[in-house]
Amino acid sequence: MPEKRTVPRKKFEMYMRVLDDDTQETLGHMVDISEDGLQLETSAALPVNKDYYMRVELTPELADRPFMIFLARSRWCKPGNIPFLFYTGFKIVEIMPDDKQTFQIIAKKFGK
Numbered sequence: 001m002p003e004k005r006t007v008p009r010k011k012f013e014m015y016m017r018v019l020d021d022d023t024q025e026t027l028g029h030m031v032d033i034s035e036d037g038l039q040l041e042t043s044a045a046l047p048v049n050k051d052y053y054m055r056v057e058l059t060p061e062l063a064d065r066p067f068m069i070f071l072a073r074s075r076w077c078k079p080g081n082i083p084f085l086f087y088t089g090f091k092i093v094e095i096m097p098d099d100k101q102t103f104q105i106i107a108k109k110f111g112k
Contacts, residue, residue, distance in 0.1 A: 014110040017029050017057065018030060018054050020055075021054060022053055024055075027042060027052065028088070029041055032089075033110070037091045037092055038090050038092075039087055039088065040090065042085075042088055044084075044086065046088045048075065049073060049074060049075075050074050052071070052072055053069055053071055054070055056069075063102045063105075068096075068103070070094060070099055071095070072090040072091060073090060073091050073093050074090055075090060077089075
C-alpha cells in the first residue's frame with residue numbers, strides 16, 4: 001500500500017499514556033508521533049474513522065498545565081506481533097493553539 005503520510009513520523013521514546021477523555025479509560029500509549037498525528041499501542045482493536053477526545057498528562061517540563069485534550073480520528077488499526085496487541089494511527093482533527101505548541105514540543109523532545 002503506498003504511503004499517504006505527508007508529514008514524517010518519529011518513533012516515540014518515552015512511555016506516555018493516552019486516555020479517552022470521555023471515559024477516562026486508557027486508550028494506549030504513544031509509539032510514533034508526527035506534527036499532525038500519533039500512533040498508539042493498544043490492548044484492543046479500535047474502530048477506524050472514530051473520533052476520540054484524547055487526554056495526555058503533562059509534566060511541568062512540558063507545560064504549565066497538568067494535561068492537554070485534543071480531538072483525533074482513528075485512521076487505521078492493525079494487529080501487533082503478539083496476541084492482544086494492536087497499533088492504531090490517529091490524525092489530529094482539532095487542537096487548541098497552546099496544546100498544538102505543547103504537542104510539537106513533545107514530538108521534538110521525545111520523537112527520534
